[in-house]
Amino acid sequence: GAVVSQHPSWVICKSGTSVKIECRSLDFQATTMFWYRQFPKQSLMLMATSNEGSKATYEQGVEKDKFLINHASLTLSTLTVTSAHPEDSSFYICSARVRGQGNQPQHFGDGTRLSIL
Amino acid sequence: AQSVTQPDIHITVSEGASLELRCNYSYGATPYLFWYVQSPGQGLQLLLKYFSGDTLVQGIKGFEAEFKRSQSSFNLRKPSVHWSDAAEYFCAVDTTSGTYKYIFGTGTRLKVLA
Numbered sequence: 001g002a003v004v005s006q007h008p009s010w011v012i013c014k015s016g017t018s019v020k021i022e023c024r025s026l027d028f029q030a031t032t033m034f035w036y037r038q039f040p041k042q043s044l045m046l047m048a049t050s051n052e053g054s055k056a057t058y059e060q061g062v063e064k065d066k067f068l069i070n071h072a073s074l075t076l077s078t079l080t081v082t083s084a085h086p087e088d089s090s091f092y093i094c095s096a097r098v099r100g101q102g103n104q105p106q107h108f109g110d111g112t113r114l115s116i117l
Numbered sequence: 118a119q120s121v122t123q124p125d126i127h128i129t130v131s132e133g134a135s136l137e138l139r140c141n142y143s144y145g146a147t148p149y150l151f152w153y154v155q156s157p158g159q160g161l162q163l164l165l166k167y168f169s170g171d172t173l174v175q176g177i178k179g180f181e182a183e184f185k186r187s188q189s190s191f192n193l194r195k196p197s198v199h200w201s202d203a204a205e206y207f208c209a210v211d212t213t214s215g216t217y218k219y220i221f222g223t224g225t226r227l228k229v230l231a
Contacts, residue, residue: 006160032217043207043221044161093160097217105151105211106219108160 001027004096006109014117015086021079021112023094029074030096034106035067038091050077074099084116119144121210123222130198131230138193138225140208149211150191151219152182156204164206167191178202203229 003026013019023033031052036044048058048069056069066088068080077096081088091113095106120143130136142148149168153161165176172184182193191208208222 004160034218041226043223046218049218091158095161105163105166107163108153110160111158113158 002098002107003027004094004107004109006094006112008112009110010113010115012115012117013084016083019081019084019114021081021092021094021114023077023079023096023109025075025096025107028096029099030077031074031099033071033077033094033096035069035077035079036093036095038093038111040091044093081114084114086116089114089116119210119212119220121208121220121222123206123208123225125225126223127226127228129228129230132200133197136193136195136198136202136227138206138208138227140191140193140222141189142191142208142210142220143189144210144212147186150182150184151209151211152176152180152191152193153207153209154204155207155224161207164193198227198229200229200231203227
């Protein structure tokens with residue numbers, strides 16, 4: 001149980017385009033989802049906390065106009081990288097908590113490798 | 118400030134040898150603690166978690182971890198390492214402060230020699 005699906009797993013696009021990444025909880029409802037960015041051989045950096053039906057909470061230094069987050073349902077959150085540039089290339093990972101269980105672990109997707117040419 | 122420290126960036130062990138990965142945390146209250154494993158190019162898989170109670174917790178893949186409050190540590194152990202255990206290991210603290218955000222350690226990369 002507690003499976004998180006992330007799509008796409010890999011995307012290559014031209015500079016200036018926008019890219020949308022989906023994060024779905026397949027077998028549970030997730031009130032809260034998290035978006036992380038991971039640079040090569042480094043730890044995960046939390047970008048934002050996504051709450052269903054409300055605006056996302058961004059971490060300091062993360063541009064909310066650059067990284068648009070939408071959490072329209074209890075099973076889906078999306079991250080859109082707008083006007084992507086090569087410096088946005090990275091590994092993006094989402095996670096989700098089971099609804100109503102605040103002290104339960106986060107369950108992670110398999111990540112999306114984004115390459116901007 | 119809250120923090121998680123994994124002192125060892127890289128660890129190399131021989132297959133069949135025992136393993137201990139260190140994790141120290143700095144947090145005001147009793148934390149919720151987790152160990153995750155990440156294979157290259159993939160997401161994170163939960164190995165085990167500690168919330169309360171017995172300070173020695175068992176996880177998947179033969180891993181265990183011991184919570185030591187006096188040392189602010191939550192070290193991960195495995196008695197006999199397999200080649201498939203080669204991966205990146207992350208220790209995390211759940212802040213339990215309403216947003217339930219994790220604080221991750223910097224990770225320990227495990228290499229297993231045949």
